Amino acid sequence: xxxxxxxxxxxxxxxxxxxxxxxxxxxxxxxxxxxxxxxxxxxxxxxxxxxxxxxxxxxxxxxxxxxxxxxxxxxxxxxxxxxxxxxxxxxxxxxxxxxxxxxxxxxxxxxxxxxxxxxxxxxxxxxxxxxxxxxxxxxxxxxxxxxxxxxxxxxxxxxxxxxxxxxxxxxxxxxxxxxxxxxxxxxxxxxxxxxxxxxxxxxxxxxxxxxxxxxxxxxxxxxxxxxxxxxxxxxxxxxxxxxxxxxxxxxxxxxxxxxxxxxxxxxxxxxxxxxxxxxxxxxxxxxxxxxxxxxxxxxxxxxxxxxxxxxxxxxxxxxxxxxxxxxxxxxxxxxxxxxxxxxxxxxxxxxxxxxxxxxxxxxxxxxxxxxxxxxxxxxxxxxxxxxxxxxxxxxxxxxxxxxxxxxxxxxxxxxxxxxxxxxxxxxxxxxxxxxxxxxxxx
Numbered sequence: 001x002x003x004x005x006x007x008x009x010x011x012x013x014x015x016x017x018x019x020x021x022x023x024x025x026x027x028x029x030x031x032x033x034x035x036x037x038x039x040x041x042x043x044x045x046x047x048x049x050x051x052x053x054x055x056x057x058x059x060x061x062x063x064x065x066x067x068x069x070x071x072x073x074x075x076x077x078x079x080x081x082x083x084x085x086x087x088x089x090x091x092x093x094x095x096x097x098x099x100x101x102x103x104x105x106x107x108x109x110x111x112x113x114x115x116x117x118x119x120x121x122x123x124x125x126x127x128x129x130x131x132x133x134x135x136x137x138x139x140x141x142x143x144x145x146x147x148x149x150x151x152x153x154x155x156x157x158x159x160x161x162x163x164x165x166x167x168x169x170x171x172x173x174x175x176x177x178x179x180x181x182x183x184x185x186x187x188x189x190x191x192x193x194x195x196x197x198x199x200x201x202x203x204x205x206x207x208x209x210x211x212x213x214x215x216x217x218x219x220x221x222x223x224x225x226x227x228x229x230x231x232x233x234x235x236x237x238x239x240x241x242x243x244x245x246x247x248x249x250x251x252x253x254x255x256x257x258x259x260x261x262x263x264x265x266x267x268x269x270x271x272x273x274x275x276x277x278x279x280x281x282x283x284x285x286x287x288x289x290x291x292x293x294x295x296x297x298x299x300x301x302x303x304x305x306x307x308x309x310x311x312x313x314x315x316x317x318x319x320x321x322x323x324x325x326x327x328x329x330x331x332x333x334x335x336x337x338x339x340x341x342x343x344x345x346x347x348x349x350x351x352x353x354x355x356x357x358x359x360x361x362x363x364x365x366x367x368x369x370x371x372x373x374x375x376x377x378x379x380x381x382x383x384x385x386x387x388x389x390x391x392x393x394x395x396x397x398x399x400x401x402x403x404x405x406x407x408x409x410x411x412x413x414x415x416x417x418x419x420x421x422x423x424x425x426x427x428x429x430x431x432x433x434x435x436x437x438x439x440x441x442x
Contacts, residue, residue: 110149114158117146121166128173131180136173137204144208174213177202181221184261200264207266218269222278225254229279233286241290244306248313251279273321280317280385288389297396304397310387317382 014020120143127136143166153159180202183195206214233239233247255272265271287306 113146113149117162120146121162125169128169128176131176133198133201133205137208140205140208170209173205174209177205178217181217196264203264203266214269218271218274222275225275226278226282230282239290241306242302245309247283248309276317280382284386284389287386291389291393300397300400307387307390314383314385314387
């Protein structure tokens with residue numbers, strides 16, 4: 001407070017002389033206030049002094065706490081690193097245990113399967129020795145599945161031993177099946193009532209074995225069925241061109257007679273189809289030999305009749321086993337040629353050419369296709385399989401046609417009057433009108 005302010009304050013407090021009597025009390029009050037203020041200042045100074053000491057103490061305490069905290073952080077970090085290492089070790093041990101568990105599980109499963117395989121092979125051996133084909137077929141499937149689980153253990157001696165044993169059992173089963181089927185068609189099926197059922201069960205075993213076993217069995221069966229055919233028609237009596245129809249009658253009768261017996265074969269084997277293919281091939285070979293070994297030219301009627309019967313038979317097989325159908329009109333026409341070789345050459349030529357064209361047309365349609373012998377309708381063409389053997393021997397028919405043509409031409413020339421009709425500008429031969437009429441009617 002400056003002087004002017006102090007004077008103003010004094011004048012304000014003591015405006016008159018009378019008011020100066022209150023100076024003493026005021027002074028006491030001011031002194032009292034000064035003492036109070038000094039006491040407050042002293043207390044504040046003391047408090048501030050105490051606060052500074054406490055602040056230092058607090059700062060020192062805080063510094064110590066921070067240091068302790070840093071120590072604890074470093075300790076925690078160290079423990080965390082130790083924990084991480086421990087966790088990694090635990091995980092590593094868990095992985096080892098997991099691998100061990102998998103290996104143990106795989107080992108247990110493999111041992112269980114090995115036990116099953118040993119038992120199944122032993123049972124299969126007993127079934128094979130007793131010819132229990134139905135049970136053996138199911139057991140074969142089971143053993144094949146079990147063996148597939150041990151492909152990775154082929155070098156293990158025990159597995160190698162079991163596989164060899166299983167291989168020998170399959171050979172025994174194959175031998176038994178082939179031996180039993182050798183009696184089929186010999187009359188044993190009528191003597192032994194359960195033979196057909198046994199052979200039907202044996203087909204299940206064959207299907208469980210390799211596909212090559214089935215092929216071999218079917219081929220052997222077909223060859224055995226055709227053995228008597230070869231013996232019969234290779235003889236001097238029936239190995240003739242005019243006996244061709246009897247060949248086809250033989251296979252038809254054979255198939256009709258054994259139809260019920262052959263039902264033991266699964267339909268997927270197509271045994272009659274395969275048998276007919278082998279029959280056609282053997283027949284073609286024998287007919288080629290007969291035609292090649294003829295000392296004289298074959299009779300045209302006999303040759304064409306044999307060809308007509310052959311074409312009819314091929315049509316029947318094509319219709320029975322697939323491959324389309326073909327009209328029999330041309331076949332009947334060739335039959336007429338065989339029965340009446342004295343008819344006009346033009347008729348013979350037209351009728352045979354129609355038949356040959358239809359036959360060759362069906363053959364060329366499938367010429368480039370893959371011929372599959374395993375199933376009907378899969379590309380094999382019966383048409384032409386036998387009749388093709390006649391083609392190179394039809395020169396005798398061509399010679400007959402040429403001879404007949406020349407005879408007719410000579411006859412027409414001799415009978416021609418060479419007269420010109422009245423009112424006609426052209427020299428028209430009367431025989432030409434006759435020939436045109438014959439061709440139009442024909």
